[in-house]
Amino acid sequence: MELRLVGKNALVTGGSRGIGRAIVLALAKAGATVVTCYRQEGEAAASLARELKEIGGEHALIRADVGTAEGVELLLRECGNRFETLDVLVNNAGVISQVPFAQLPFEEWERVVATNLTGPFMVISKALPLLGEGSSVITIGSRGAMAGIPLRGHYTASKAGLVGLTRSLCKEFGGRGIRFNVIAPGVIDTSEPDELTDEQRAQYNERYLRMMALGRFGRPDEIAGAALFLASELSSYVNGETLHVDGGV
Numbered sequence: 001m002e003l004r005l006v007g008k009n010a011l012v013t014g015g016s017r018g019i020g021r022a023i024v025l026a027l028a029k030a031g032a033t034v035v036t037c038y039r040q041e042g043e044a045a046a047s048l049a050r051e052l053k054e055i056g057g058e059h060a061l062i063r064a065d066v067g068t069a070e071g072v073e074l075l076l077r078e079c080g081n082r083f084e085t086l087d088v089l090v091n092n093a094g095v096i097s098q099v100p101f102a103q104l105p106f107e108e109w110e111r112v113v114a115t116n117l118t119g120p121f122m123v124i125s126k127a128l129p130l131l132g133e134g135s136s137v138i139t140i141g142s143r144g145a146m147a148g149i150p151l152r153g154h155y156t157a158s159k160a161g162l163v164g165l166t167r168s169l170c171k172e173f174g175g176r177g178i179r180f181n182v183i184a185p186g187v188i189d190t191s192e193p194d195e196l197t198d199e200q201r202a203q204y205n206e207r208y209l210r211m212m213a214l215g216r217f218g219r220p221d222e223i224a225g226a227a228l229f230l231a232s233e234l235s236s237y238v239n240g241e242t243l244h245v246d247g248g249v
């Protein structure tokens, strides 16, 4: 049993920044050939392309929005052109916002659900012909889905939906040897600017750091470690599981 993924093909959605980027790099370093996607052109995607080139291999970065049927079609067409099989599929792309439920517009609910829940549905559906015995489907949920977070009802609902989807699919496709699992991160420091003021940020840090037994936020590479485990044969009997990677909340 080993962690290496030499000769394996992987698709990671939303790989240009944050957790997705760490997962892409970890899979590539473990020997997998990785296809990933993003929406916005810029330094994040360009620097990832450079890093992947240094690692070596036939990796690909594609501009495709997994919140749309056209984006998913494009992405999976690219995978089909490159791969005969898909050994690892990571549904990582996700969006978030903080809106009081009473003011939550339907459009914002739809935007978040489109990427976080409908996206994985469409990606898994289109990937099915490439998945088979030994394939591992990993979906990035959230610790918040089980805890509940004020101002994020739309986000937590989308993330909780992924757990139900994973539980059902593990049963529907277990007979074909395809595994489905969720990684539920706690608060991970992706060093992204957000809409919080300095004061709100300080309050946020104090509130969340107090909850974490390890007393710190997680790093993207610590989620990538869990993804490597679930991608590899080391987890060959782990199926339908939600793995909380949250420093002990």
Ligand code: NDP
Binding pocket: 013, 014, 015, 016, 017, 018, 019, 020, 037, 038, 039, 040, 041, 064, 065, 066, 067, 092, 093, 094, 095, 096, 115, 140, 141, 142, 143, 184, 185, 186, 187, 188, 189, 190, 192
């Ligand atoms: P970031 O915002 O740092 O990065 C998100 C990545 O996904 C970017 O590369 C972004 O590229 C891409 N992306 C977003 N939407 C789409 C889309 N519709 N189609 C294609 N690509 C897309 O997010 P994080 O790294 O923080 O989060 C990654 C995942 O982990 C998400 O599912 C998130 O909900 C989950 N998570 C994160 C936690 C955290 O503390 N950071 C905690 C719990 C869960 P672009 O901007 O170009 O679209």
